[in-house]
Amino acid sequence: MDLGNLPKGLAMSGALEIRERLKLVSGGRILDVATGNGEFIDTLMKTLKDYDSFVGIDNSVEEIAAARKRFEGERVEILEMNAEVLDFEMNYFDTVTLSFSLRHLYRMNQVLVEMKRVLKSGGHFIIQEPFRDGEQDQAQRVKVIQQSWQQEVDSLLNITYNKIFTKQRIMNVVEGLGLKQVEVFESSHMVHCLFCEEKFSCADPKNKKTVAQEIRGIDKTIDRLRKHPQLSIRDRLQREGERLKESVKEFGYAETSHVFILGTK
Secondary structure (H helix, E strand, C coil): HHHCCHHHHHHHCCCCHHHHHHCEECEEEEECCCCCCCCHHHHHHHHCCCCCCCEECCCHHHHHHHHHHHCCCEEEEEEECCCCCCCCCCCCCEEEEEECHHCCCHHHHHHHHHHHHHHHEEEEEEEEEEECCCCCHHHHHHCCCCCCCCHHHHHHCCCCCCCCCCCCHHHHHCCCCCEEEEEEEECCCCCCHHCCCHHHHCCCCCCHHHHHHHHHHHHHHHHHHHHCHHHHHHHHHHHHHHHHHHHHHCCCCCCEEEEEEECCC
């Protein structure tokens, strides 16, 4: 890939290094947990040295439908399944993956134990997850503040929404898996950004589309807050939301950096 065809921030982000490492991996039969619309499967299809097939699982009917449509005719099976009790026998997959979903797992340890159970000895275990600490630029810090505010609002409305983990918390989780040959990479951009047609506009955290999209999201959350009966709490969070919108306008909005972890069972 010609670095001249990439925005500078993306070229220097760490995404290329992760891509080069993935190009050395033969995936075999792959399980992607919490697959959503299949974005990470798509990334792996474009980057792995080779693979046999994919199984993506999720518990969202809408996401499953989107992923099935996305991979129609491909060697990809999308299933509705509880990741805490995987319906596969031991040592079934050559690779298991979890992308940007660790903090959203209700029983995280149970899911990870199940993923390891269905992974063959010597198979690849891949996790990528954002973290909120370390060296984040101002637009990324806006994202951290937005996530913290969103978490407080959702908790108030009895919706489960976990804050972005610290890097150390993620590493502690991975250490508990007892994986071998663990490699850790960091990046401020995801690998799929390398293939995105909008990578140049997205490179600017203040681009109009990004700013407008995030402000719409904050406004929707503020609208939901109006249903809460406790006036003092509601008003405080609404004021924080309005200040957050001003920060988005001033500094822009960017995803936080993440760790990409590759180990073997």
